[in-house]
Amino acid sequence: EAQVTQNPRYLITVTGKKLTVTCSQNMNHEYMSWYRQDPGLGLRQIYYSMNVEVTDKGDVPEGYKVSRKEKRNFPLILESPSPNQTSLYFCASSLIGNTEAFFGQGTRLTVV
Amino acid sequence: GNSVTQMEGPVTLSEEAFLTINCTYTATGYPSLFWYVQYPGEGLQLLLKATKADDKGSNKGFEATYRKETTSFHLEKGSVQVSDSAVYFCALRGIQGAQKLVFGQGTRLTINP
Numbered sequence: 305e306a307q308v309t310q311n312p313r314y315l316i317t318v319t320g321k322k323l324t325v326t327c328s329q330n331m332n333h334e335y336m337s338w339y340r341q342d343p344g345l346g347l348r349q350i351y352y353s354m355n356v357e358v359t360d361k362g363d364v365p366e367g368y369k370v371s372r373k374e375k376r377n378f379p380l381i382l383e384s385p386s387p388n389q390t391s392l393y394f395c396a397s398s399l400i401g402n403t404e405a406f407f408g409q410g411t412r413l414t415v416v
Numbered sequence: 417g418n419s420v421t422q423m424e425g426p427v428t429l430s431e432e433a434f435l436t437i438n439c440t441y442t443a444t445g446y447p448s449l450f451w452y453v454q455y456p457g458e459g460l461q462l463l464l465k466a467t468k469a470d471d472k473g474s475n476k477g478f479e480a481t482y483r484k485e486t487t488s489f490h491l492e493k494g495s496v497q498v499s500d501s502a503v504y505f506c507a508l509r510g511i512q513g514a515q516k517l518v519f520g521q522g523t524r525l526t527i528n529p
Binding site: 308335337339344345346347348349352354360362363394396400401402403404405406407408409410 | 420447448450452458459460461462465467505509510511514515516517519520521522
């Protein structure tokens with residue numbers, strides 16, 4: 305089954321404790337991205353990658369890092385989480401171009 | 417830059433009512449347009465799409481037509497069901513630059529029996 309898999313689904317952590325949210329896709333997509341969803345703001349892109357070892361900032365990259373060492377995986381790293389990073393996070397993958405994206409189930413992160 | 421404006425919610429309707437959720441966009445070039453749906457506790461699923469002017473996307477009784485002259489992509493359904501209760505997002509994606517999906521703020525729809 306074609307899918308995007310994120311882990312964990314829920315995470316509560318403390319300010320400053322490094323964490324990683326994993327994302328994996330099995331559709332051989334070149335394009336992967338991370339979004340955060342906040343009430344009244346819709347989804348905003350954090351980082352994206354158009355291929356292995358090619359990553360770039362989206363609209364809200366501050367406080368986040370990513371890596372793309374393999375085509376299928378695109379982890380999101382929070383080196384020093386802060387409460388304003390409490391949000392619902394989605395990983396997505398797609399082909400290059402103006403095609404639809406496929407989304408993971410989401411990770412609800414709470415930073416206290 | 418590209419942007420999407422959606423009708424503000426929440427929207428509450430009775431079962432079998434007619435649904436319209438307005439969506440307008442600003443974009444350079446010829447983006448593709450999408451409606452995504454998010455059911456409670458789940459990720460976003462593609463509901464329908466249109467890739468060029470005058471295309472009509474349809475799925476599960478929902479329809480939307482890509483209107484370049486009015487830069488709109490309104491979502492409609494003739495008779496809603498309780499199971500349609502969800503958050504609906506209008507989005508666009510171009511082929512320039514970052515090729516990111518640009519989303520509207522979402523419209524929460526509740527259908528009462």
